[in-house]
Amino acid sequence: QVQLVESGGGLVQAGGSLRLSCAASGRSFSDYIMGWFRQAPGKERECVATINWSGSMTYYADSVKGRFTISRDNAKNTVALQMNSLKPEDTAVYSCAATLGSGWDNVPGNYRYWGQGTQVTVSS
Numbered sequence: 738q739v740q741l742v743e744s745g746g747g748l749v750q751a752g753g754s755l756r757l758s759c760a761a762s763g764r765s766f767s768d769y770i771m772g773w774f775r776q777a778p779g780k781e782r783e784c785v786a787t788i789n790w791s792g793s794m795t796y797y798a799d800s801v802k803g804r805f806t807i808s809r810d811n812a813k814n815t816v817a818l819q820m821n822s823l824k825p826e827d828t829a830v831y832s833c834a835a836t837l838g839s840g841w842d843n844v845p846g847n848y849r850y851w852g853q854g855t856q857v858t859v860s861s
Contacts, residue, residue, distance in 0.1 A: 739763040739835045739850040746831060746855030749823055753859070757818040759833030759852055767791075770838040771809055771816040774845055775829035775857075784843035785831070786818060796841045800826075823859045830854040 745757040757773065772787035786807035787796045795807055804823075809816040816833055832855075834848035842848070 739766070739769065741833050741835060741850055741852035743831065743833050743852045743855040746857045748858045748860065751823060751825055751859055751861050753823050754819070754821045755823065755857060757820065757831055757833075757855060757857075759816045759818075761814045761816070761835065766814040767811040768837055769835040769850075770840065770842050771807075772834045772836075772842065772848060773807060773816075773818045773831060774834060774848075775827075775831045776854075777829040780829075782832075782845050784845065787841040787843055788816065789841050790839060794841050796843050798843075820857070823857075825859045825861045827857060828859050829857060831857050 740762045743759045767790045773785045774782050775785050776782040788807045792809050804821050806819040833852045835850040836848040
């Protein structure tokens with residue numbers, strides 16, 4: 738089992754940056770694909786970015802390509818999401834998630850473990 742705790746959300750002006758971090762506890766963190774997802778009010782949860790066990794494979798939603806970067810540190814059991822050039826439409830609750838596997842996966846239903854989420858609000 739994996740427990741996930743996010744941190745780093747907050748309020749930022751458009752064009753600003755935030756760095757989200759997710760700390761994982763449990764066994765064999767490197768066995769898991771890690772993903773960042775977001776859900777805005779009235780919208781479905783969407784995958785923002787996902788990364789494979791070694792960090793060699795990543796996926797980004799088109800809406801965040803070139804602005805967001807996902808990374809992981811298997812020695813520290815953490816995964817991070819660096820968010821630059823933030824836009825008001827990035828406002829959402831961001832959650833990290835984990836699923837066993839060796840590639841990447843952008844389907845929320847395939848993830849077994851979820852953090853509690855952290856609010857990101859971007860003002861215009």
